[in-house]
Amino acid sequence: MAALTDLTLAALSQAMAKGEASAVEVADAHLKKLDEHRALNAFITETPDRARAMAKASDARRAKGEAGLLEGVPLAIKDLFCTEGVQTTAASNILKGFVPQYESTVTANLWKAGAVMVGKTNLDEFAMGSSNMTSHFGGVENPWKRRGDNRKLVPGGSSGGSAAAVAAFMVPGSTGTDTGGSIRQPAAFCGIVGLKPTYGRCSRWGVVAFSSSLDQPGPFARTVEDSAILLRAMSGHDPKDSTSAPLPVPDFAAAARNPDIRGLRVGIPKEYRVDGTSPEIVTLWERGIEMLKAAGAAIVDVSLPHTKYALPAYYIVAPAECSSNLARYDGVRYGLRVPGKDLTDMYENTRAAGFGKEVRRRVMIGTYVLSAGYYDAYYKKAQQIRALIARDFRQAFEKCDVLLTPTAPTAAFAAGEKMDDPVTMYLNDMFTIPASMAGLPGISVPAGLDKDGLPLGLQLIGRAFDEETMLKAAAALEKAAGFEGRAAGY
Amino acid sequence: MSLDKDTVARIARLARLKVPEEELAPLAGELSGILAWIEQLNEVNTADVAPMASVSDVTLPMREDKVTDGGIAEKVLANAPGGAVYIDPTDRNAGGFFTVPKVVE
Numbered sequence: 001m002a003a004l005t006d007l008t009l010a011a012l013s014q015a016m017a018k019g020e021a022s023a024v025e026v027a028d029a030h031l032k033k034l035d036e037h038r039a040l041n042a043f044i045t046e047t048p049d050r051a052r053a054m055a056k057a058s059d060a061r062r063a064k065g066e067a068g069l070l071e072g073v074p075l076a077i078k079d080l081f082c083t084e085g086v087q088t089t090a091a092s093n094i095l096k097g098f099v100p101q102y103e104s105t106v107t108a109n110l111w112k113a114g115a116v117m118v119g120k121t122n123l124d125e126f127a128m129g130s131s132n133m134t135s136h137f138g139g140v141e142n143p144w145k146r147r148g149d150n151r152k153l154v155p156g157g158s159s160g161g162s163a164a165a166v167a168a169f170m171v172p173g174s175t176g177t178d179t180g181g182s183i184r185q186p187a188a189f190c191g192i193v194g195l196k197p198t199y200g201r202c203s204r205w206g207v208v209a210f211s212s213s214l215d216q217p218g219p220f221a222r223t224v225e226d227s228a229i230l231l232r233a234m235s236g237h238d239p240k241d242s243t244s245a246p247l248p249v250p251d252f253a254a255a256a257r258n259p260d261i262r263g264l265r266v267g268i269p270k271e272y273r274v275d276g277t278s279p280e281i282v283t284l285w286e287r288g289i290e291m292l293k294a295a296g297a298a299i300v301d302v303s304l305p306h307t308k309y310a311l312p313a314y315y316i317v318a319p320a321e322c323s324s325n326l327a328r329y330d331g332v333r334y335g336l337r338v339p340g341k342d343l344t345d346m347y348e349n350t351r352a353a354g355f356g357k358e359v360r361r362r363v364m365i366g367t368y369v370l371s372a373g374y375y376d377a378y379y380k381k382a383q384q385i386r387a388l389i390a391r392d393f394r395q396a397f398e399k400c401d402v403l404l405t406p407t408a409p410t411a412a413f414a415a416g417e418k419m420d421d422p423v424t425m426y427l428n429d430m431f432t433i434p435a436s437m438a439g440l441p442g443i444s445v446p447a448g449l450d451k452d453g454l455p456l457g458l459q460l461i462g463r464a465f466d467e468e469t470m471l472k473a474a475a476a477l478e479k480a481a482g483f484e485g486r487a488a489g490y
Numbered sequence: 491m492s493l494d495k496d497t498v499a500r501i502a503r504l505a506r507l508k509v510p511e512e513e514l515a516p517l518a519g520e521l522s523g524i525l526a527w528i529e530q531l532n533e534v535n536t537a538d539v540a541p542m543a544s545v546s547d548v549t550l551p552m553r554e555d556k557v558t559d560g561g562i563a564e565k566v567l568a569n570a571p572g573g574a575v576y577i578d579p580t581d582r583n584a585g586g587f588f589t590v591p592k593v594v595e
Binding site for chain 2: 098099101102199200213237239242243245246247306308309312313315316323327330331332333334335336337339340342343344345346347348349351352355360361363364365367368371378380381382383384385386387388390421422423437438439464
């Protein structure tokens with residue numbers, strides 16, 4: 001048998017079901033990988049003792065015939081999900097040492113399904129970033145490198161640690177959150193699958209809030225099927241999150257195992273052909289179109305006329321909501337406190353020392369656009385643009401069942417590149433943000449390597465609450481692309 | 491929209507962020523750059539468009555109006571950065587307080 005850490009999540013589950021490996025052996029094999037690849041800085045907190053205890057309990061459940069959907073599967077959790085009794089930082093100095101007294105709904109669902117937590121992964125501070133470079137705990141290294149070039153590359157962000165951990169075979173799956181591309185873009189940079197569900201599919205309760213109308217938890221895995229298995233365990237209505245949808249959870253993996261897309265209408269939005277996209281990504285996109293066509297799909301040209309306005313509108317909505325959400329960090333109830341000469345001074349000192357540069361920048365933009373006299377010009381305008389973006393997608397989905405686009409305009413870049421100007425960094429999310437603004441599901445599938453040997457991803461976007469069609473198309477693309485790339489040395 | 495130093499200082503005050511004097515000018519430049527880029531939204535005519543507050547078409551469920559949680563003062567206060575004070579130290583779930591610097595003379 002192959003090494004336990006080389007198996008997909010589905011194969012690992014099968015091996016444990018057949019008694020070929022115990023959950024404890026599986027946990028130990030993966031914890032060893034965490035040891036070997038600690039230099040990637042993918043984790044903020046490793047939880048080996050908890051992992052072994054959970055694995056032991058998992059073996060006991062299996063012995064009693066009570067195995068769950070993810071029984072014994074080791075997972076890494078983005079350090080944005082509150083985990084009871086385990087430090088949760090959001091990669092911010094302001095939450096250093098914060099130990100939640102409760103468990104997020106999504107992680108509680110995973111443990112209920114039998115999964116085992118190996119640790120909490122690194123991310124951009126409060127999930128604000130596309131490189132993982134804004135973390136208070138340092139950047140994460142992408143396991144991939146350009147051929148013949150030893151420079152460290154970023155894993156993307158904000159869920160950079162979760163993506164790197166899966167790409168380096170430290171875990172078969174992990175959780176992320178996606179506000180404007182924070183699952184899909186790092187998945188593309190790291191050569192793995194990343195799925196952002198429909199807004200409302202997974203509960204946000206217990207997830208440190210960034211932009212509440214956009215934030216959505218979702219899985220990372222190395223195959224489409226594995227991401228579908230994880231999504232099923234994570235999903236479901238939660239009375240504690242009023243925006244979580246009271247809808248049944250389909251068997252997503254069944255859709256992923258049936259990549260028959262004959263007759264499926266795949267839309268190609270012409271506005272996604274923009275300057276600044278790497279020519280290799282444009283070529284890959286064309287190859288992706290050919291692959292789906294060869295698999296029996298009908299290719300349809302569609303138009304999403306307000307695409308170019310999604311990004312600037314996002315940079316009103318997200319900072320506005322973040323400035324409100326982050327008002328709670330005042331040094332009074334949890335987290336960092338820096339003394340001051342009076343209460344206001346304590347607030348200002350605490351927040352200046354606790355928040356990093358990008359977070360301070362977004363809190364200030366958000367405060368400005370919501371301040372008296374500017375609301376109509378900015379926030380209201382952005383919400384009107386958002387309505388137009390959602391309408392574009394609705395009209396496109398009258399002509400097609402799923403959309404195919406690139407995930408990111410470039411492959412992974414080196415740490416330090418694109419750091420000078422915030423807007424240049426924001427452009428990384430130009431292909432992922434429109435679906436986020438409309439609340440639609442999206443998935444990034446690794447589809448090839450560029451001339452430097454770096455992985456590139458293609459994105460499929462589905463109708464709201466129709467992840468199944470999206471997964472079917474993703475599985476067909478995965479099968480046709482036959483991506484088997486693996487970062488050298490991992 | 492170009493922001494000056496005074497406006498940045500006012501925003502920082504509203505956001506309760508201490509910004510040292512020497513950082514105000516560079517920050518004004520950065521924030522102005524972002525706002526100038528955002529201004530392309532003015533190209534779009536949104537006169538008759540209703541603002542979208544929620545992406546969800548699903549009617550959000552109502553729950554019964556009753557207490558579902560509580561009696562966990564110790565958990566609520568567990569991360570208090572200034573330490574916690576309990577009304578009755580022998581029963582930590584009976585209630586308690588966060589502590590803050592003195593605000594009234």
